Structures are given as C-alpha cells and as structure tokens.
Amino acid sequence: xxxxxxxxxxxxxxxxxxxxxxxxxxxxxxxxxxxxxxxxxxxxxxxxxxxxxxxxxxxxxxxxxxxxxxxxxxxxxxxxxxxxxxxxxxxxxxxxxxxxxxxxxxxxxxxxxxxxxxxxxxxxxxxxxxxxxxxxxxxxxxxxxxxxxxxxxxxxxxxxxxxxxxxxxxxxxxxxx
Amino acid sequence: xxxxxxxxxxxxxxxxxxxxxxxxxxxxxxxxxxxxxxxxxxxxxxxxxxxxxxxxxxxxxxxxxxxxxxxxxxxxxxxxxxxxxxxxxxxxxxxxxxxxxxxxxxxxxxxxxxxxxxxxxxxxxxxxxxxxxxxxxxxxxxxxxxxxxxxxxxxxxxxxxxxxxxxxxxxxxxxxxxxxxxxxxxxxxxxxxxxxxxxxxxxxxxxxxxxxxxxxxxxxxxxxxxxxxxxxxxxxxxxxxxxxxxxxxxxxxxxxxxxxxxxxxxxxxxxxxxxxxxxxxxxxxxxxxxx
Numbered sequence: 077x078x079x080x081x082x083x084x085x086x087x088x089x090x091x092x093x094x095x096x097x098x099x100x101x102x103x104x105x106x107x108x109x110x111x112x113x114x115x116x117x118x119x120x121x122x123x124x125x126x127x128x129x130x131x132x133x134x135x136x137x138x139x140x141x142x143x144x145x146x147x148x149x150x151x152x153x154x155x156x157x158x159x160x161x162x163x164x165x166x167x168x169x170x171x172x173x174x175x176x177x178x179x180x181x182x183x184x185x186x187x188x189x190x191x192x193x194x195x196x197x198x199x200x201x202x203x204x205x206x207x208x209x210x211x212x213x214x215x216x217x218x219x220x221x222x223x224x225x226x227x228x229x230x231x232x233x234x235x236x237x238x239x240x241x242x243x244x245x246x247x248x249x250x251x252x253x
Numbered sequence: 254x255x256x257x258x259x260x261x262x263x264x265x266x267x268x269x270x271x272x273x274x275x276x277x278x279x280x281x282x283x284x285x286x287x288x289x290x291x292x293x294x295x296x297x298x299x300x301x302x303x304x305x306x307x308x309x310x311x312x313x314x315x316x317x318x319x320x321x322x323x324x325x326x327x328x329x330x331x332x333x334x335x336x337x338x339x340x341x342x343x344x345x346x347x348x349x350x351x352x353x354x355x356x357x358x359x360x361x362x363x364x365x366x367x368x369x370x371x372x373x374x375x376x377x378x379x380x381x382x383x384x385x386x387x388x389x390x391x392x393x394x395x396x397x398x399x400x401x402x403x404x405x406x407x408x409x410x411x412x413x414x415x416x417x418x419x420x421x422x423x424x425x426x427x428x429x430x431x432x433x434x435x436x437x438x439x440x441x442x443x444x445x446x447x448x449x450x451x452x453x454x455x456x457x458x459x460x461x462x463x464x465x466x467x468x469x470x471x472x473x474x475x476x477x478x479x480x481x482x483x484x485x486x487x488x489x490x491x492x493x494x495x496x497x498x499x500x501x502x503x504x505x506x507x508x509x510x511x512x513x514x515x516x517x518x519x520x521x522x523x524x525x526x527x528x529x530x531x532x533x534x535x536x537x538x539x540x541x542x543x544x
Contacts, residue, residue: 079258099261099303102294121254122291123358135331135360141290142361145261146283146305190357211442212355 082145089157099145104128106144115155115185126213129186130154136193155185167233168192177226179217186213256293263305274416275393277302287362288370321425330359342426348435349376355443369419371411374445374470382475383451383467386424390417405474431455432535434528438520446470447512448520454532460486471506478503488533497522
C-alpha cells in the first residue's frame with residue numbers, strides 16, 4: 077500500500093516551490109530533503125533546541141513542529157534567504173562573524189532566523205531583551221555570551237546603516253543619484 | 254523520530270471538519286500542533302486521520318467584551334499576548350501567556366489547543382479554571398459549552414468527545430475590586446513549570462473578601478483552591494503561610510527527574526505567598542491592573 081501524497085506549494089525565500097509529500101513529512105524535512113535547503117538544521121526534532129527555526133510569514137517558528145502540508149501557501153524564509161540581494165551578509169550574520177557568535181555552527185541557522193525576526197519587532201533591545209530573544213535556542217559551544225553580544229551588535233549595525241542611508245538621502249548628491 | 258503515516262484533510266468550512274470527525278473516530282484535530290506534532294514524531298500518538306483547522310474562517314478572532322475575552326481556536330498565544338484590549342479586560346491572560354513556552358512556540362501554538370490538550374503542567378488550563386471560564390465545543394450533532402470545572406478529567410484528558418472541535422474559549426473579565434497574579438518556577442525559562450500559581454484576590458476596604466488560586470504541575474489536573482478562609486481577611490506572613498498549607502491539602506505534588514515531591518510542595522508554599530501578595534497589591538493599586 078503506497079502512502080497518500082499531497083501537492084504542497086510553498087514560497088521559500090521568495091521563490092515558489094512545489095513538492096509532493098506524504099502528510100507526515102515534517103516541514104524541516106521537506107526543506108532539507110525535498111527542496112535541498114540543508115541550511116535549516118534538525119537537532120532535537122521536538123521543539124526544544126531551536127536549530128530548525130525558520131520564518132513563516134515573517135514570524136519565527138519551529139520547522140520540526142510543523143507539517144509541510146500544513147504550511148501550504150505560506151511564505152518561508154530559511155537561513156539561505158537571510159543574505160542581502162547582492163549576496164553580502166545581513167546585519168545579523170555580519171554581527172555573528174564580528175562577535176564570534178558561533179563555533180561549530182550547528183545551532184547558528186536557528187539563531188540567525190530568530191534574531192532577524194526579533195530585531196524587526198524590537199530594533200533596540202536592552203541587554204535583558206537581547207538575552208530573552210535567544211532564550212528559546214540552545215547552543216552547546218559558545219556559552220551564549222558572544223551570541224548576546226551579536227544581537228546587540230546586529231542592532232547597532234542596522235541602526236548605523238539606516239542612519240547612513242538617511243544621511244545620503246538628505247544630501248543633494250544623494251538625492252541626485 | 255518521524256510520525257507514523259496518517260490521512261490528512263484540510264477542510265475549508267467548520268461543518269466539513271465536523272463531518273470528517275464524525276465519520277472517523279480515530280481522528281485528531283490539528284491547530285498549532287506545538288504539542289501534537291512532537292507526540293506524533295515520538296509516536297506517542299498515531300491517529301488514522303488528522304483534520305487541519307488552519308483553513309477555517311472566523312476561528313482566528315479575539316472578541317473582547319466588557320464581560321470577558323472570547324478566543325477563537327486559531328488564535329496563537331502570541332496574538333493573545335499582544336492584545337492590549339484582552340489585557341485590559343483580563344490582565345491575568347498576558348501575565349500567564351508570557352510563561353507559555355518560548356516566543357517561537359507561542360507564534361504557532363494556539364491558546365485553545367493548549368487548553369484542550371489538558372496538560373496539568375500548562376499555564377492556560379489553570380488560568381481558565383481559576384477564572385471559571387469555559388470552552389465552546391461543536392460537533393455534527395450540535396454545540397455545547399463546557400465549563401472549565403467539567404473540562405479537565407485527567408492527565409492530558411479532557412471531556413471533549415472525539416467528534417468535537419473546541420471552537421473557542423471564554424475567559425471572564427476581571428471583576429471589580431479584584432487583583433490577579435501569576436508566577437512559576439521552572440528549571441529553565443520556557444520549560445514546563447515545576448510548579449505554577451495563578452491567583453485572584455478581591456479586596457474590600459483593605460480586607461480580603463475572596464481569594465483563590467489555580468495550580469499547575471502539582472496535581473493530575475489543573476486545580477483551583479479557595480483560600481479565602483485560610484487568609485482570614487488579611488495578607489500577612491502568617492496568613493500567607495496558612496494559605497500555602499491549605500492549598501497543599503488539595504494538591505498532590507509528585508516526584509520526577511526534575512524535582513522531588515518535597516521540593517514541589519515547598520514551591521507551592523513559596524509561590525502561593527508570592528502570588529497572593531502580588532494579586533493583593535494589584536487589587537489595591539490605584540487603577541487596578543493598569544498600573
């Protein structure tokens with residue numbers, strides 16, 4: 077007896093993808109196995125570690141706690157979709173590099189997605205808020221100190237970039253470009 | 254850790270969903286799935302059919318009225334937590350929701366789903382019980398309202414029938430002269446609580462007119478204890494200690510890998526005092542819970 081298959085349409089990092097999967101396919105496995113996007117890591121597979129966190133319609137969620145069929149029509153952002161359009165690192169990615177916010181890197185995709193959404197909601201977190209932001213993600217290497225520093229650095233980079241853009245727009249040369 | 258095979262349907266209307274459930278006794282309802290999907294993955298549950306509610310219209314609404322807050326079956330914890338209107342009418346909702354798992358889980362998990370999952374270590378079943386709220390259940394044979402007191406019958410067991418869908422939960426508004434509080438202790442922030450307490454206290458002319466507390470993780474079902482008599486009208490160190498002992502008479506803290514029974518009992522004493530004090534302060538603060 078073959079298992080019933082379902083057609084699922086997902087918008088992943090801006091690209092519409094169609095897959096045919098059994099209902100029991102976890103969204104994390106659909107991303108990795110069916111779409112080849114292995115940046116989303118699977119750690120505990122029951123929602124505790126946060127490594128598989130992706131953005132679903134802009135909000136961080138555990139890909140291992142969703143069925144692919146149930147994500148039909150959703151807009152997903154995985155770690156592969158965080159870089160800037162020109163391929164450069166996003167502020168959060170850049171901050172992780174600068175602050176040494178990763179060692180083995182296994183948990184990093186989940187942190188990057190979580191913090192990206194967290195800073196959109198709260199662009200200027202206090203130290204406590206920065207800690208709270210990553211409270212649902214486990215890291216066994218860093219001891220978290222540099223990850224919290226990276227949250228604060230990413231907020232600073234985003235603010236600096238925004239200020240630079242505003243300044244450019246205010247100057248006549250900027251306006252002329 | 255992959256789920257066993259199951260059939261899957263995502264109906265577009267509630268009657269369609271109810272028909273599917275009526276025809277298949279071995280079905281489970283999927284909303285947020287933050288408790289169900291791990292159970293499937295660990296194969297602690299292996300239903301024949303999953304009925305996904307996520308396409309149903311109207312179930313994602315939070316209706317705030319002077320008498321209380323009605324929460325639809327597809328309202329995510331995060332949405333209810335963010336609702337300033339809901340917080341104004343019943344401040345205990347936001348106090349407790351901030352302790353429900355982590356923000357990432359709250360983005361997907363639903364409050365109604367958490368309630369009918371009937372986990373005695375979850376926050377919202379205890380809150381619904383303390384407030385004397387209810388759940389509305391629909392089936393192909395009709396609709397009924399289940400008071401919280403009749404909803405929780407055992408560990409992970411509710412009185413909801415297999416052919417029913419809990420379409421909403423109703424949390425009564427904060428009554429006048431009343432304050433609320435919530436606190437819990439967990440091994441790590443966001444983990445299941447070793448013990449949690451929600452309380453409401455009514456204060457008239459500085460004296461406690463009524464006090465009750467709802468407990469999680471220290472009994473097989475969410476348990477509400479009337480502490481009015483134990484407090485004897487006042488909040489003092491002695492009366493709070495008496496309230497903790499009175500509560501323990503109705504609770505059954507168990508030992509597990511995370512804590513001994515004695516430690517959980519101690520948490521009942523400490524948290525009962527802490528939360529009753531906070532609820533009393535909340536009731537006596539100018540502007541009530543707004544402050």
